[in-house]
Amino acid sequence: MSDQFELLAPGGDLESIKAAIVAGADAVYCGLDNFNARNRATNLTFENLSGVVRLAHQHQCKIFLTLNVIILESEVPALVRLLNKLVNTDIDGVIVQDIGLFSILKTHFPSLDVHASTQLNTHNEGQILFLKQLTASRVNLSRELNIDEIKQLAQFGHQHDVLMEVFVHGSYCIGFSGLCYISSVRNGSSGNRGRCSQPCREQYQTTETGKDYPLNLKDNSAFSDMAALADAGVYSLKVEGRIKKSHYVYTVVDTWRQQIDSYCSKGEILTDTSRLYTVFNRDFSNAFLKGDINKSMFIDNPRDHAATHFSNIYSCTSMDEVKAVKKKLYDTKTDIIQQVERVTKELCVEKLALDIKVIAAEGLPLKVELITPQGLIELQSESNLVSSEKFTLDKEGVSKWVNSFANADYRVNQIDLSALASGLYIPYKEQTVIKEKVAVALNGNKPLIAPVELSKPGMEAASEYAQPPQLHTLISSVEDLVLQSEPNTFVYYQLPEALACDLDRLVDLFEHNDQLVPWFPAILIGENYDAAVAFLEQVQPSRIVTNNSGVGYAAYQRGIDWVAGPQMNIINSYSLACLKEEFNCVGAFISNEINKKQIKPLVKPDNFELFYSIYHPITLLTSRQCLFHQTVGCKKKRFDDKCLRKCDKSASILSLKHASYVVDKQRGAHNSLYSQENYLNLDVIKDHPGLFDGYMVDMRDIKTHTQMALEKPALLEAFCEQLTGDAAPSALHTKIAPTTMAQYKKGL
Template identity: 55%
Template sequence: MNKKIELLAPGGDLDSIKAAIAAGADAVYCGLDSFNARKRAVNLSFDDFNRVIKLAHQHNCEIFLTLNIIILENEIKPLLTLLNKLVNTAVDGVIVQDLGLFYLLSEYFPSLDIHASTQVTTHNRGQIEFLNKLGASRVNLSRELNIKEIKSLTQFGLERNVLSEVFVHGSYCIGFSGLCYISSAHGGNSGNRGRCSQPCRDKYLPTDAGKEYPLNLKDNSAFFDLEELIDAGVYSLKIEGRIKGPSYVHTVVSSWKKQLLSYSSQGKLLSDNSALYKVFNRDFSNSYLKGTINKLMFIDNPRDNTLKHVEQSNAGLSHLQIEQAKQDLYDQKTAMAAEVAEKIKHLNTDKIPLTITLSGQSGQPLCVSVSTPECVFMVRSQSKLIHTENASLNRSAIDKRWKGLNNALTCIESICMRCLDADLFIPFKELTVIKNSILYQLNGAKEAVSPVELPVLNYAPPQTAKAKLSVLISSKQDLPLCSVDGVDVYYKLPDSFRKGCAEYVDLFADNKGLIPWFPSVLIGADYEAAAQLLKQLSPKKIVTNNTGIAYLAYQLGIDWTAGPYLNITNSFSLACLKEKFNCSGAFISNEINKKQIKAVRSPENVQLYYSIYHPLLLLSSRQCLFHQTVGCKKAAMDAKCLDKCEKSASIINLKGTSFAINKQKGDYVNMYSNEHFLNTDIVSDAPEQFSAFFIDLTDIGITEAREKDKTSIIRGFRELIEGQVDAAERLHNMLGQTTNSQYQKGL
């Protein structure tokens, strides 16, 4: 193995970061106490973070900062303050989800290396190009991809100087990252804000298949797949686990380091992964990577599997022997924790002490010697010292002007002035220049970057005309709705239509006013088919929830609107889409509330949309959710499952709340709330903000409105938009059980 492979470790707190460094990690990703997607981790203060960078660099380890959440409008200003501080550190990369943050970094902070988070859900070539245009130097590919798909995207990225990063160990999510809203919708804790409460790990009432944890997957481990990952060209092997402790981090990182060293030096893989079973796990699977998505990926227990593994490994032994094996494991864990504590206690993150000596005499420059445990250097003043009875060069003046040397990284331990003649004068500005020169030297001869002011965007004026009504359909039976005056009708395309592409070409050719609506997930051949369809249709307008299709529409000069699952929550995301990709419109996220929505302002020539009625999507999964619910005759998914399967099921949590699992032909499995989202308040709360309000009539999910006359539903929403008295009440009565809890809670 000649090429460099990065081993990227998690760091949730200071001791875990030290454990990763001690175990031989090439890089560590960690978060501050704000703007990162692991709020349950301890995380770091900014001062801690600076010292962590210093420690890591002393051990040839890089540090990446996670800023991987969606950003609210009122957070842009403090975010910019953070970026202005961050740009003057030695951080090696910034991990990003929010499009507004991509925009700020690429436009105003070019020295910061940008990495695309797994929350961006990168799974096709167009998305690589989209992120490349935003300045991303690497992308964390979706966990659901197989090795063939990873290799294709990695090679495509390398041709554009974009590196790939793949999760190789840690938790699997049941849903596509960035497209999971179950925690947000039913607990107010958004995964897109780092607050996921992991309801997928919750206990549910026993399903027809006899499972109590029907959404719970085993953990990911590609420990024996290193050779294939290297062959695919993957640059970084990423370990998940920022809420895990130092013993876990050290064990997993050191195991992977040994595997890498074995393959590098001997061309052979280690066959023993027993150490990985001694720290928290839910058992392991590599089925996504292998492309064998099957029911063995599930485990009906979300808790630590270590003791269960001991029982399974010692099957056939006596009860006494098994209990002794469990005790041995406890003893080993205790010893491992003590060993890690011993290894990291010498990894020092204290501030660098500065010993400063001043010397000089009248007619000569002031000489300042600075000594640290690692180096000694000299700084001299530009002007010469002058003898005067009104001396200005005293300890009080120096302390006042050099207080900036007491910062996150350094502290003044002592200042010696014995070699400096008495009664000397030098302009105070010279002391400031000397201080800056000292900081320059301590910062590795890197010039400080001046602060960036908050950019001023050119906003569109408020809407004066009433918003239009837009409707989404997914059945040819609903095509007559296209003839309803004053209503734009969109047609939802499936996640997979590679075999029926010609059918959709005919559909849109026969219905000129119909607007294509592209899905969030388009993997491999499905993306290629979607791209080909877009080229063949060359429609006047599309809506897309997939940035790969967005990039292609931009290239082809097609008018495109960003869909609701691109998670737009701030004005700078809109500016990004407009300036970088000539986007003409965007849906505002349904996760934010009235106040948060009203703070978002649109750039000129960008129309805003808001979905006021739709099935409440909780998650989309590449896995089959029927194995654990109603059962499935197939042990594993095959090519026909995505295209042909059409099935529904439900699960009920211990609070009695029901969730609908729905699979349409050509779509991945989706999970929905038992209530549709209905927000009639937004029409009167923000009438000047939106060009169109949107309703989803696709017959997906569970609702009493399925059997309702859709023309009547449309009429009801038009009356609402027109301001008719009691229109909202009539809609609520017509549509049955609905919710707008996300609009009430926000992020």
Template identity: 50%
Template sequence: MKNEIELLAPGGDIDSIKAAIVAGANAVYCGLDRFNARNRAENITFDDLAGILRLAHQHDCEVFLTLNIIIVETEIPALSILLNKLVNTKLDGIIVQDFGVFHLLQKYYPSFKVHASTQLTTHNAGQIKFLNELAATRVNLSRELSLEEIHSLSTVAHENDMLTEVFVHGSNCIAFSGICYLSSVHAGKSGNRGQCSQPCRDQYLTTAEGRDFPLNIKDNSAFSDLRGLYEAGVDSLKIEGRIKKHHYVYTVVESWRQQLKRFYEQDQVGRGEGSLRKVFNRDFSNAFLQGEINRNMFIDNPRDNSAIYQAKKSGMSVEVALPTAKRKLYDQKTEIINSVDVQIAALSTEKAPLILSASGEVGSPLTLSIKSSDLSFEVKSESTLISAATKENRTSARAGSKKGIPQSLDSELLAERFKAINDTEYFIDEIDLSELDDDLIVPFKELVVLKRQILYVLNGSKEIQAPVELPRLKKSPSDEASPELSLLISSAEDLHLCKESAAKVFYQLPNSFKKGSAEYVELFRNNEGLIPWFPSVLIGSDYQIAVELLEQLRPEQIVTNNTGIAYEAYQRGIDWIAGPQLNLVNSYSLICLKESFNCSGAFISNEINRGQIRKMVKPDDFKIYYSIYHPIILMTSRACLFYQVTGCKKNIVDGACIQRCEKSSQITNMNDASLLIKKSKGDYHTVYNESSYLNTDIVRDVPSLVTDYLVDLRDIKTDTQIEMEKPQLTQLFQRYIVGDAEAANELKEVISPVTNTQYRKGI
């Protein structure tokens, strides 16, 4: 049997981290009170971290820190300060989403092990290679993948010296992670900032299928799929739940630990969920893993299903059995909580006290002895101690110092000079000078060297990295050239715009290419100047066909929302533009794409506001794009959204569904806001906002940054009506971006209703 699989547990607070440790987790992932994608969790402080690392490592448990949100420009200095502190800890890994953070870690903090977050929705081989170029050591694969697809990607990852991890238990998202903007648009709380308000779990007006919670899916449980995950080459089994309580974490981790033990020792996989049914769940599904995406994934109740499940097992009606089931579960949960509380009470996340003893006399080196419960060592100065009694000695000792005459060595001085020890897993509890003669001095530079030697040992023989001061990014001189206009289409009926407009024209490609790439090769070859626009999700053979299309066409330029295609374009020397769903919100993300992948331009995320955009700095010889008008994509899902809304005759989503199905419907939440559900041929199910996005303000607000504006003219029907033909509308937009202020009023008259809420609120 190959190496054992890592069991990776959530740690939303200190008690949950302790619970994961006593239950047998190999690693825990947790977030600080800033920069992590679960801001509803209690999280931990930096001061907590050292003690947590000490406790975890004592129990052979690793700790991964989540810095997995997109970072706006004004936060970069604070992030740098945090990284300067984290780099000198024993942290085992950092989980990252933002490309700017990848860039900073790779360039300035290469000692970190970097993990790619689930927010990057990694689902094809090119994306793994892309992340490998950014020095990622492991990747969390998309939750929508089957075991067969996971096996393929794990093979690619291992060929590139990367590990893979897969979520195996807990809450599941109906949408692909990282490209869901429902909470951002409707509640001003971005999922890419760890603020998701979970509107997919909300109640909606009852649908034609009689459902009140049409977007709510069951929890993920791969408990019976352990053998398949093992054979697929997965390196880490990840449990969701950083906002769950410690008894939940313990129960799930302990259940999985026992399952792994059975598998390793008896070559058996238990089939029942057992204790997993005793803690919060929305019922369970492994449909994605099994490649059987079906109607049974959904449940019309977002609340805890554990008591209902027990009531159904009783053989009586749910109404009759439910009160008894609730009491029984309450008693069981209380028993679990009490048991876990006893176990974690014995664990401490306090730092370890140490004694710093100084000894020496005139003419001998200064000797510092460091003792704690788990270590003992000495360091010695190269210079000898001298008396502070004479002016000559003071002058001699001052050599190399910039702070004036050295003080005599005493407790106060040593506490100040070695206070950095208190940022490790230890703290100075006592300073003993009983073996040190009075009124002695040593050059300050010697104390600096001794401090570094001590920190080297305390940090596990890891060199201390000096603080990094990021260079100030300089804004390029304003480009006096007029901004340009680009159009996005997805229908052959709009190809005439290539000839009738001076704008660049992008053509949206589908998620699925089951019929091959021949028709698209012909399309682009027959329409010179038409630029391919690749979607955000390309899985399995669809990705391979998209790569074949790229190879056959060898276009001069592409736009891509998928980093796998970006990697392939980079390898072929094809000019590429980063699409709006890559969530670019800071200058370093742009620098990352330009320097690492020769990207020539990028769309700024529509989630950020005027002030956040203004702070960004454009790299030299780089185009900045902004989508000024488009239907707002709220989410993309691999599941069929019509099961719960209008119904569907087929029980399983297959290739034929993706290729042939063409439907639309809508659901309305309790605040009377509608979501438009659309399924186009060759695409996954997509949810759009009822009103399209129009932002004419940015042309005036940020005149020196944006070089190209996009108008999305795809035929996606929202409540927004356009009272003008596309060629004339294009001309109207063209007039506005080159300075015709009156054109803005005309645009608002011919396009309505519209919204630019995200631009006003930001993230």
């Protein structure tokens, strides 16, 4: 590994991990059967994890374990049991998304190095400070950032001892990571749980522009951008692909290894990309990195582009020529597969053999000899063996005791009891002491860390006799400011993602409406994050709601009360406690991804408020790309800051699986995809009495298929009646239709 770069490779199964190691990866990220964001990968079992780590370390390669999903309350005990085992392994770090898990690691497992997952969608300085406070030593930056934005954050990270990690090769997602709910809404397979079913890659009804795959992006490759990445100060170059096969991993990692070594040793950039095109690809683009977000980033075919690429390279004009290209590709891939098998067949991750000899003689200590591949280890008891007729060391009991020496690294191979004299006694506690010494000796002479038992200190369950919940409403236009006069209603105002260009007007708006609560979006990049901080300093609001942890951190620094919004993906009590204890957060929205059963065990910290959105247009994903290029068309060839500020457009697309989605672009916002039906959940009010302090209804004018038969003031009054129990839920359902609450039924 060069001092400047780490080449970080995917390991979706054992063969891919071996392929990455022999191809020259400096580190491999891989997951176990549970708690990782690639459930479709084969993944590892805990039984072969230690062998993988040992193999990697023999080749100067690190292993990072992915625990990069949001964690349900019911899963925390199992997760802690896993951490109690991981902390006594030699893994080099864990990759994390869930805020509660960050807190658990910081408090109870400080010896584990912690990395922030791409699912946290880190794209501003405040988020880096937020994650640093949670002990993240490195952060994976959003894939949508350009090189100038990356450079600014990398330099900021260096100033605060946080390394930056950037995806340089593999699949692009059309939506910002961690904020994509399309798979979750459609079938309960959440991307935040590693179960994305990739609806964006599916075929849709042919659009007005003649596209069948309007959400399908080309793959990412920054192969030609080594100099820019070096200048930016990026440390880890990450290859995507934990569901790819071993021959893919080997080819891509080996090619990137050559590129990094060429640049670091000679300052030369390799230009031959033929090997990258040989294995699976959807063609390549580095447009996000270049800051050139254009229509050529899309490809109207989600399948392998390799044959098409080489057919174009060789200027094929007949089917026979194309067949010849496909045959050559097949043969080449077969050769790669066979090569990978050859270079990895000797790599072993099996447990090490442990031979044990027990020596027992009257008047001498009990001796245990451990014969390992690394050498001989000798241990003995503190006291001497004595003759006894009643309590003796019999061979059956000693064999059982010795077999318990096996651990994650070692298997008991042979037991030699030929030197075990009969009729001898030693206190049982001394056998226990020897076993503990054996465990330490087989752990590289490192003391074992005792298991942690987790509780929920400082929390209390909801009371059915708490104060009645309040109604909160979200607006995004000045025309709706009249809703502030509605009784028993708190009004939030949605701030735009293009905040910088509208800062003065918005400061003036809030200074003249001091009861209005700012609602910050999830995406605030560069100058727009700086504008968010300037807004806080100029307005000094008494409270804010933010879907961006960077703004939460800025509010915390300035002593401003802040509430975590629904897109911060909060689903467990440990996250709630962390937000309060670490960042003086005063409240949080619970994610709409979880169901009744998953909400029920939540408990909140003292003097902490919980909220839930009961009515809103369902954001399926938010994209930095233009979603109109491939749907209804757009005159502009690329998406730029002017588009972000000025464009206001809407369209629909229809999946061939009969799911219709709304593409909506508001002025000052990125493109978003919405469900055709708004979310309406009145069941949650009666299902969880006393848990929620407030319920929100979203009154923004997003053009979905849901229609309202009431004006907004009357609609808010109808929702108030639901909170007080003065109206039946059916009355409201007749006034708003069609709607869905499928997420609340499916959960995660």
